[in-house]
Amino acid sequence: MSPREARALFRAGLRVPTSGYCAGHTQANLIALPRELAFDFLLFAQRNPKSCPVLDVAEEGETRASILDGDLRTDLPAYRIYRHGELAAEVGDAREHWRDDLVAFLVGCSFTFEGALLDSGVPVRHIESGSNVPMYRTSRQCRPAGRLSGPLVVSMRPVPAERVPEAVRVTSRYPAVHGAPVHVGDPAALGITDIGRPDFGEPVDIRDGETPVFWACGVTPQAAVMASAPEFAIGHAPGHMAVTDARDTAHQIP
Amino acid sequence: MSPREARALFRAGLRVPTSGYCAGHTQANLIALPRELAFDFLLFAQRNPKSCPVLDVAEEGETRASILDGDLRTDLPAYRIYRHGELAAEVGDAREHWRDDLVAFLVGCSFTFEGALLDSGVPVRHIESGSNVPMYRTSRQCRPAGRLSGPLVVSMRPVPAERVPEAVRVTSRYPAVHGAPVHVGDPAALGITDIGRPDFGEPVDIRDGETPVFWACGVTPQAAVMASAPEFAIGHAPGHMAVTDARDTAHQIP
Numbered sequence: 001m002s003p004r005e006a007r008a009l010f011r012a013g014l015r016v017p018t019s020g021y022c023a024g025h026t027q028a029n030l031i032a033l034p035r036e037l038a039f040d041f042l043l044f045a046q047r048n049p050k051s052c053p054v055l056d057v058a059e060e061g062e063t064r065a066s067i068l069d070g071d072l073r074t075d076l077p078a079y080r081i082y083r084h085g086e087l088a089a090e091v092g093d094a095r096e097h098w099r100d101d102l103v104a105f106l107v108g109c110s111f112t113f114e115g116a117l118l119d120s121g122v123p124v125r126h127i128e129s130g131s132n133v134p135m136y137r138t139s140r141q142c143r144p145a146g147r148l149s150g151p152l153v154v155s156m157r158p159v160p161a162e163r164v165p166e167a168v169r170v171t172s173r174y175p176a177v178h179g180a181p182v183h184v185g186d187p188a189a190l191g192i193t194d195i196g197r198p199d200f201g202e203p204v205d206i207r208d209g210e211t212p213v214f215w216a217c218g219v220t221p222q223a224a225v226m227a228s229a230p231e232f233a234i235g236h237a238p239g240h241m242a243v244t245d246a247r248d249t250a251h252q253i254p
Numbered sequence: 255m256s257p258r259e260a261r262a263l264f265r266a267g268l269r270v271p272t273s274g275y276c277a278g279h280t281q282a283n284l285i286a287l288p289r290e291l292a293f294d295f296l297l298f299a300q301r302n303p304k305s306c307p308v309l310d311v312a313e314e315g316e317t318r319a320s321i322l323d324g325d326l327r328t329d330l331p332a333y334r335i336y337r338h339g340e341l342a343a344e345v346g347d348a349r350e351h352w353r354d355d356l357v358a359f360l361v362g363c364s365f366t367f368e369g370a371l372l373d374s375g376v377p378v379r380h381i382e383s384g385s386n387v388p389m390y391r392t393s394r395q396c397r398p399a400g401r402l403s404g405p406l407v408v409s410m411r412p413v414p415a416e417r418v419p420e421a422v423r424v425t426s427r428y429p430a431v432h433g434a435p436v437h438v439g440d441p442a443a444l445g446i447t448d449i450g451r452p453d454f455g456e457p458v459d460i461r462d463g464e465t466p467v468f469w470a471c472g473v474t475p476q477a478a479v480m481a482s483a484p485e486f487a488i489g490h491a492p493g494h495m496a497v498t499d500a501r502d503t504a505h506q507i508p
Binding site: 035038039042043046047054057059146175253 | 289292293296297300301308311313400429507
């Protein structure tokens with residue numbers, strides 16, 4: 001399926017996580033904030049590049065981005081609307097909530113490197129099980145910027161112990177979509193008390209001989225929205241990403 | 255000489271280009287703009303990452319940065335003051351010009367990888383000749399952002415033809431300080447009509463068997479200031495950089 005075809009399905013109402021969709025293409029997190037917070041957010045991203053690698057920024061009020069030939073308000077499977085840091089709604093179409101003063105940011109997503117993991121013989125459990133990736137709010141704080149602060153959010157993939165080095169090596173080549181893991185092993189060291197109960201997405205089995213491996217996650221901006229309570233924000237529903245037209249190789253380093 | 259010692263000399267009045275100073279440490283370009291232009295500039299940098307890799311951003315009104323234990327108004331060898339896009343003054347101490355509404359950005363500088371070039375057997379002519387690096391305004395336009403637009407500025411180093419691949423390979427490992435060259439060979443293709451007359455810095459000899467190699471340059475923000483004429487800006491004097499405490503290896507990729 002091409003990114004264009006996937007976006008047409010999402011626009012028509014399909015609400016599914018996008019992991020495994022459109023192999024070979026870059027996926028992105030969405031965060032749209034009022035213009036008066038745009039500098040704070042771009043600075044937050046600059047200071048937290050592992051979790052917030054900015055791929056594209058739309059002009060104020062614009063609903064199109066250069067890496068995606070579509071409408072940012074309709075072409076993702078689902079959206080979250082925040083008012084004063086509270087989740088006010090989850091919707092499949094954000095048009096009635098969008099405002100002219102919003103600046104939309106697209107942030108790299110680790111779904112982008114999952115094809116490369118599979119190609120290298122590293123299994124991806126949530127693709128095998130057809131579920132959403134598990135994501136966790138950690139006890140690690142991001143570097144604040146202006147009025148924005150909040151915890152690092154991570155995604156987790158269980159990796160057979162002998163494949164962990166390969167998982168690190170492969171994902172290191174994709175810094176623009178979170179790159180190398182931030183943590184390998186003990187969830188408690190990240191302040192995660194129950195690995196079976198993710199804060200976003202769905203749990204996955206961790207089998208004997210597997211180690212949980214944690215990557216920085218583009219839900220981090222939404223955790224900052226929840227922690228910092230700006231008046232208004234729109235994000236994607238976690239795991240329900242913008243599927244862009246950019247090739248994954250465009251974000252690969254040697 | 256340590257970065258701290260170098261900064262003390264500059265603070266005391268020494269005005270020299272910093273190429274070759276404090277090998278092993280990261281050098282940075284300075285651009286300070288009024289807060290109301292800060293988002294436009296950070297977006298300009300995001301859209302032009304080869305020329306404007308942001309290393310650090312000081313809070314509004316702050317004159318300290320996290321990668322440099324010193325005062326941004328005094329610890330560079332020289333500064334340029336711009337009013338409405340015109341160069342109004344070049345000074346060794348920017349304190350009397352600094353304003354409380356300025357946001358200071360530090361942008362990676364290619365001087366940072368010159369030690370690695372030398373270590374790899376690639377000569378650096380302006381270090382040999384004790385002169386400032388030659389820099390040129392090109393005919394290549396940056397991607398605009400908000401009220402900021404302008405041409406790409408490049409630095410040039412003549413490289414023996416057989417060492418060009420090594421020069422590309424070595425500098426590719428330092429994307430945060432401009433990374434790989436943007437152009438190898440014909441200056442005319444970049445709209446440079448007289449290689450002997452750089453727009454900034456000083457000319458260097460190009461000897462038989464050498465090819466001019468061009469890297470994106472952190473004077474690009476100042477070219478955008480000249481082209482876009484914001485009410486006020488402060489930059490470093492080209493070639494007269496902020497010598498930071500960050501190791502060059504901190505910005506190296508495998």
